[in-house]
Amino acid sequence: MAAPHSTMKFWKPGAEAPGISEERDLSSETTGSPFVFNPNTALSIEKQRQKLPVFKHRNNILYLVESFQTVIIVGETGCGKTTQIPQYLLEAGWAAEGKVVGVTQPRRVAAISVANRVAEERGALLGHEVGYTIRFDDCSDPHATRIKFLTDGMLVREMMADPLLKKYSVLMLDEAHERTLYTDIAIGLLKKIQKKRRDLRVIVASATLDAKKFHEFFNLNETGDPNKDTCGILTVEGRTFPVDIFYTVSPVPDYVKATVETVMKIHEMEDDGDVLAFLTGQEEVEKVVSLLQEQARALSRYGMKKHLRILPMYSGLPYADQMKVFERAPSTVRKIVVATNIAETSITINGIMFVIDCAFVKLRAYNPRTAIESLVVTPISKASASQRTGRAGRNRPGKCFRLYTEEDYEKLPAATVPEMQRSNLAPVILQLKALGIDNVLRFSFLSPPPAQTMVQALELLYALGGLDHYGRLTDPLGMRMAEFPLSPMFAKMLLESGNFGCSKEIVTIASMMQIQNIFVVPPNQKKDAAREHRKFAVAEGDHLTMLNVYEAFIKHQKSSQWCQEHFLNYKGLLRAVTVREQLRRLMNKFKVPRNSSEGDPDVILKCIVSGFFANAARIHHSGSYRTLRDDLELHIHPSSVLYGEKPPKWVVFNEVVQTSKYYMRDVTAVESSWLVELAPHFYKQAKHGSLASKRSRVL
């Protein structure tokens, strides 16, 4: 028996997926077509532009932008808003007299690909009339660029140099419904700028659900007379295909197993078409991939006519493996992509006809009491479920199998909580202060974060010396900290490193800590990888270990071959080199002396403490650790070089991840006396020699 016995039972409610349009005109699909310039193609591009749903609304959009300070555009998937609206504005003269039309994106990859597309459509070379600006990559010309795509984080940076954003006539915030941290910061700041610059136009592109909230936020009309509104709304229909939704008849006890069963059932019962399954993390993805591979081998032994190609997809996967999901499979092969949330919005895979949705996602969560940011598996929102479903209808009609009952779907929250309300706010407040927002508690947040998170962040910034007693940014320390594209703790550590005499080493350590997964562990070579990684490990902990890895990488001429032999992430290390250069430039700007500890580890460790003293823990007789601040139980993360070694008495760490327990990541052994010496305002030495936090405990 080739096909497995399946116990999964689905049913399909009568109604169709909400918000999915009936339109199905494949001839004018514009995504991903390679462009070769000749007059005929130019003509056909013009025709294609006119076929996009947004084209019908061109004059209306221009009228609204003319009449209102802010326009909310509800643009459904595939309507063409991102590529077309900036061009309409350009054609209507909004980029005359040296002004720029700016379009922000939450993600780098989106900013680049959309800029490419628009440059193609205009027959222009990227970086001239149409350009983009993201960290480490400025492909724009200050004199020639009229349409500029940029990440929303980059826009916030630009405000530091130009608080009124004078060069922009229009700013379009794309994908605003995603409510990323920087989109929300940009939104609050733009509202403030609009009060001073009546000529600045803001376009907010959002999904249906949030349009009203954005409208209320941006509408400055307080008269109650709708004729005096300063904000307008327009809806543009999308172009996607209907997707049939199926729910399980009863709740699923194990969605990993259920995913495997559902894939096999689709393969057995359904027509051709690729499958996309959503899971929460790397471990689950790899498990499903290996279970499916077993089944696929069994199938091919029994000579099933169609083969399965099973591909994992998550951000930690090496780049070359990620690219495999975009390769088109031959007609004899069914492609199964097993992905994390990366496939929900960030990437589009052609040919997907079936989606399997487990109803969960891993999200950032923040606890202001313990100051711990963690990753937690959370039920998705209805908006997220609809987004996942839509992935099956990008090219043709599809089917979505939800591994939950319709009743459970109804219980899901409508939207995901904005990141602003579940993040550590220390970096946000530092930047707002640097942008001249003195009273951050009264800042116009689209969704205000919890007050306790604010207070906790202000306390930390004060302890780091970035804010003074009155909550004002200190000069120069606080102002310089704000200029670093890093968390305030890292910024403090870097700015202090010259005084400790180890700026060369600290800038390397800070750069390495920005890269995830420097150590590569292939599932089938765990032992070999561990053996190679141990060669870099030092007893002091992860920071000095990473310093060793970086220096060895440079010593071996940044060789990719060498990285492969030692199970190191080559692309990640190259990125560390780039990050290091950027940080070095900033340190030069602030005249941080270039010096080296010349092999003395203690000065490096002390410098780390000067930034990370708030993240200190001591060993507990149970063998685990307790934070000094809140007496919270912590464990060393299994990825740390200190894991399984003799535990040091005192440690500092960069971050905590919460899975089955609270785990410290990037851990380094320190002396307790350093904590008192370097953070006397934070810790005091008790009579019997133990350390205590000065801060009164909030219970």
Next chain:
DNA sequence: TCTGGAGTC
């Protein structure tokens, strides 16, 4: 003591 989600300045 047994494991990191997606992004970004």
